[in-house]
Amino acid sequence: MPRPFISFVTDFGPDGPAPTCRGVMLSIAPDAQIVDVGHSIRKYAIRDGAFLLWSAVPYFPVGVHVGVVDPGVGTERRPIALLAARGDRLVGPDNGLLMPAAERLGGVVDARVLENRELWLPVTSSTFHGRDIFSPVAAHLANGTDFAAVGSTIPVADLAALTMPTARVHDGWLETGVAFIDSFGNARLAGRPDDLAAAVGDLDGGRRLVVEIGGADDGVDGVDTVDLTWQRTFGRVDVGEPLLYEDSSGTISFADNQGDIASRLGLRVDQPIRIRAA
Amino acid sequence: MARPVITFLSDFGPSAPAVCRGVMFGIAPDANVIDITHQVPRFSIRDGAASLVFALPHMPVGVHIAVVDPGVGTERLPLALKTARGDVLIGPDNGLLIEAAERLGGIVEARTIENRALMLPVVSSSFHGRDIFAPTAAHLAMGASFSSVGPTVPIDSLVRLPRPQPRVADDRLETQIVHVMTYGNVTFAGTPLDLTTAVGPLVDGRPLRLTFGATEGNEAGEVVEDTVWGLTFGSVPLGASVLMADSEGHLSLSDNQGDVAKRLGLAVDRPVTITAR
Numbered sequence: 001m002p003r004p005f006i007s008f009v010t011d012f013g014p015d016g017p018a019p020t021c022r023g024v025m026l027s028i029a030p031d032a033q034i035v036d037v038g039h040s041i042r043k044y045a046i047r048d049g050a051f052l053l054w055s056a057v058p059y060f061p062v063g064v065h066v067g068v069v070d071p072g073v074g075t076e077r078r079p080i081a082l083l084a085a086r087g088d089r090l091v092g093p094d095n096g097l098l099m100p101a102a103e104r105l106g107g108v109v110d111a112r113v114l115e116n117r118e119l120w121l122p123v124t125s126s127t128f129h130g131r132d133i134f135s136p137v138a139a140h141l142a143n144g145t146d147f148a149a150v151g152s153t154i155p156v157a158d159l160a161a162l163t164m165p166t167a168r169v170h171d172g173w174l175e176t177g178v179a180f181i182d183s184f185g186n187a188r189l190a191g192r193p194d195d196l197a198a199a200v201g202d203l204d205g206g207r208r209l210v211v212e213i214g215g216a217d218d219g220v221d222g223v224d225t226v227d228l229t230w231q232r233t234f235g236r237v238d239v240g241e242p243l244l245y246e247d248s249s250g251t252i253s254f255a256d257n258q259g260d261i262a263s264r265l266g267l268r269v270d271q272p273i274r275i276r277a278a
Numbered sequence: 279m280a281r282p283v284i285t286f287l288s289d290f291g292p293s294a295p296a297v298c299r300g301v302m303f304g305i306a307p308d309a310n311v312i313d314i315t316h317q318v319p320r321f322s323i324r325d326g327a328a329s330l331v332f333a334l335p336h337m338p339v340g341v342h343i344a345v346v347d348p349g350v351g352t353e354r355l356p357l358a359l360k361t362a363r364g365d366v367l368i369g370p371d372n373g374l375l376i377e378a379a380e381r382l383g384g385i386v387e388a389r390t391i392e393n394r395a396l397m398l399p400v401v402s403s404s405f406h407g408r409d410i411f412a413p414t415a416a417h418l419a420m421g422a423s424f425s426s427v428g429p430t431v432p433i434d435s436l437v438r439l440p441r442p443q444p445r446v447a448d449d450r451l452e453t454q455i456v457h458v459m460t461y462g463n464v465t466f467a468g469t470p471l472d473l474t475t476a477v478g479p480l481v482d483g484r485p486l487r488l489t490f491g492a493t494e495g496n497e498a499g500e501v502v503e504d505t506v507w508g509l510t511f512g513s514v515p516l517g518a519s520v521l522m523a524d525s526e527g528h529l530s531l532s533d534n535q536g537d538v539a540k541r542l543g544l545a546v547d548r549p550v551t552i553t554a555r
Contacts, residue, residue, distance in 0.1 A: 013460045016329055022312050023337035030310070030338065043461060044535045071535050074510025121336075126510040128525035131336060177517070244327045278338030 004029055004142035005063030007126045009037035009053050010130060011044060013066070017128070020022040021066075024121065028139035035060065044048055044071040046097050047162055047269065051188075054100035055249050057088070063235075065101060066130075067092035074126035079114040079133050080159070081141070081150045089147060091138045093129070096162035103123070108156050115151030132160040165270060167191025174199040174274040176252065178269050185260030187267050189252045189275075196230075196244075200277040203230045208278035209244060211254065213270060224265060227278065244275070281310045282419035283340030287329060288407060290345070291316040298343075298412040301398065306417035321348040322440055323397050323548070328457045328465075330378035332526065334365070341415045342378075342504035343370040343407075351403035356391040356410050358418070358427045359434070366424060368415045370406075371431075385433050392428030444468030451476040451552045453529070453545060462537030464544050466529040466552075473529060477554045480507045484554075486521055488531065490542065491549035495552065501542050504555060505531065521552070 001134075003025045006025060012018045018039045025032055037056045049069035057065060070093040076093040085106025090098040091114075102108045114133055115121075119140045124132035137150055165177025167190045174196050180188045197203050206229050213224040228242040234257040237243045242261060247253035254273070257262050288295060295316045302309055314333045318326040326346035335341055338547075347354075347370040355371040362383025367375040368391070379385045391410055394401075396417045401409040411492060414427055444453035444467050451473050457465040474480055485508040492499040506513075508520040511534045519538055524530035531538055538544070 015317050016332055016460055019285075019312055019314045020333045020336045023333065026283060026310060027336070027338040028310070030283075051315075072512045075512035125523075125525035127522070131525065 003031045003033045004144075005035070005061045006032050006138055006142050007035045007037050007053075007056065007060055007063065008039075009041070009049055009056075009064045009066070010039045010068040011041040011049060012039045012130070014039055017130065020211065021068075021130050024131055024135040025139040025142075027137055029142045033138065042070060045069065046071070046095050047164070048180065050097050050100045050162055053098070054104055057101045057105055059261075060088075062087045064088070064138045064142045065090045065098075066134050067097045067101070068130040068134055069093075069097050070095065070180060073129050077160075078154070079129055080154070081112050081114060081137065081147065082108045082159075083110040083112075083147050085109050086230050089141050091134050091141070094160050096160045099159065100164075108159070110147065111154050111156050111159055112147070113151045113154050116149055119145065119150060165181075165190040167195045169195055169199045172200060173274050176273045176275065178267055178271045178273060179251070181262045181267060181269060184255070185262040185264075186213075186247070186253050186255040187262055188212055188247060188249070189254060189273055191252050192250055193246045196275060200275065205230065205232055205236065210276045210278050211242075211244070212274040212276065213265060213267065226265070281304060281308050283310050283312065283338045284415055284419050285312045285314050285334070285337050285340060285342045286316075287314040287318065287326060287333070287343070288316045288345040289320050289322065289326060290316045290407065292316060294319070294407075298408050301408055301412040302416040302419075305413055306419045309416065309419050317354065318346050322346065323372050327374050327439060330375070331346050331381055334378045334400055335381050339364045341366045341368060341416045341419045343347070343411050343448070344374050344378075345407040345411055346370075346374055347372065347406065350406050354437075355431065356406060357416065357431075358389045358391055358424065359385050360387040360389075360424050362386050366415075366418050368411050368418075371437050373437045374434060376438055377441075384549060385436075387424065388431045388436060389424070390428045390431050393426055396427060442467040444472045446472060446476045449477060449553060453550055455546050455548045456528075458539045458544065458546060459524075459530075461532070462539040462541075463524065463530055463532040464539050466526060466531070466550060468529050469527055470523045470529065473552060477552070482513060484510055487553050487555040488521070489551045489553070490544065491551070493548055501544075503538075503542060505532070510535075511535070 046069045080094045082090040082102045084102045088105045092098050119137045121132045168175040176190045178187045211226040231243045237257050239258045323346050332512040359367040359373045359379050361379050369375050369481045453466045453468045454549045456467050488503045505519040514520045
């Protein structure tokens with residue numbers, strides 16, 4: 001049998017808690033191959049965690065994916081496991097964290113609340129479910145424990161969802177927003193190149209566009225305007241110059257070549273963005 | 279055979295551990311090496327010891343290396359401790375390993391590492407993590423007998439760290455900060471039982487006052503924080519503080535989705551008095 005695969009993403013930071021969870025998993029599933037997607041997510045930023053997991057899971061083998069960005073730990077928020085159409089199982093809090101990844105793995109076919117204490121550590125705290133509940137349940141699932149054993153089914157429609165900016169096509173401009181800022185400071189926007197093409201016409205390399213940042217509804221006075229071009233990749237513009245491009249996940253992204261556009265322009269998640277033809 | 283587990287903690291920072299991992303994999307290619315942390319504050323034996331106590335009870339039985347070793351190359355002994363659970367802890371005799379070993383059932387045998395056949399051929403006087411601890415741990419993980427590392431040392435002669443104890447006084451608990459955790463949560467010496475003895479039953483939402491003593495170099499002097507007892511972070515509004523039992527059963531102060539240590543300027547050793555209000 002191939003080694004069972006577990007991926008693991010948290011806002012714990014690199015030390016202490018995350019390795020402790022690895023130890024719990026390896027105590028139960030000694031042969032598991034554990035891939036750390038990241039533990040340096042901004043603390044409590046559920047959406048950042050959701051985005052990171054969403055970007056990574058298509059490249060993972062079918063397995064168990066544990067996500068813990070869980071500011072509601074110990075409250076009435078439910079601990080859940082999701083079975084995705086591809087066969088993956090996702091384990092974590094019911095706060096929207098797991099949903100984008102589950103959608104990308106074909107959608108949720110079964111959702112269950114974690115109730116079976118036999119799959120947990122013998123003693124559970126009210127502040128560290130990553131260690132006491134999610135890690136042991138994930139390791140048991142990786143070992144082949146039946147998905148149905150984790151607890152009772154809950155309606156998929158009842159699961160907590162994330163609110164994300166969406167793209168809307170207008171005549172001559174695309175209404176979008178900052179969905180995620182990555183470690184280079186590149187801003188991923190809502191929408192795909194097809195949406196932008198529908199709004200402003202063909203996106204040939206070098207197509208001139210205008211990006212408008214902010215607006216009345218984001219509490220920031222004034223609007224920043226950036227003139228730039230649509231390009232295939234960073235190096236098509238001079239160092240320090242901005243560009244729009246299709247990023248590695250197929251969404252529209254906004255970057256400076258070898259720079260940090262988010263810091264330069266003070267970009268924030270959820271900020272409204274408009275893209276117009278120049 | 280299951281892959282042998284080696285866990286590894288140090289104050290080396292991010293780069294130096296790779297050399298030690300390389301040494302271990304050279305000897306034990308199938309070992310599963312778990313890095314607990316390498317960001318222990320430099321030379322802080324007590325922070326390293328606290329991180330070990332937090333992590334080791336949840337690790338598989340195995341060999342555990344810990345290196346926070348300001349005395350490297352001096353007469354401090356290199357140690358191997360066998361625990362009742364079957365683990366071996368490897369590191370310097372400076373108190374770093376003791377409390378974690380007790381959490382693993384207690385020390386059943388202590389030996390000083392002297393067997394050069396288990397070390398790298400050349401031993402430096404400043405990097406025993408690489409030259410002594412990593413190779414010895416890897417040999418033990420591969421099945422070398424515990425007694426082969428060197429002669430026994432009496433358990434009661436091992437160096438121990440001072441352990442702060444809470445003091446129950448009239449209507450108050452006097453204690454101190456023993457650890458600042460990730461997220462900025464602050465851990466105190468003592469348990470909810472100690473606090474109950476001092477101030478009476480702890481129910482959700484009970485108002486409490488923490489008075490952090492003035493310390494040298496702290497111009498603000500005394501810091502008073504009014505808080506409540508709670509079950510978890512989300513028991514209080516965003517940004518509010520809460521006193522609770524942390525995941526280890528210690529008294530702990532947190533801000534819900536905030537960093538209380540930063541907000542109040544708290545650090546290890548700061549004395550605190552907890553009273554009702």
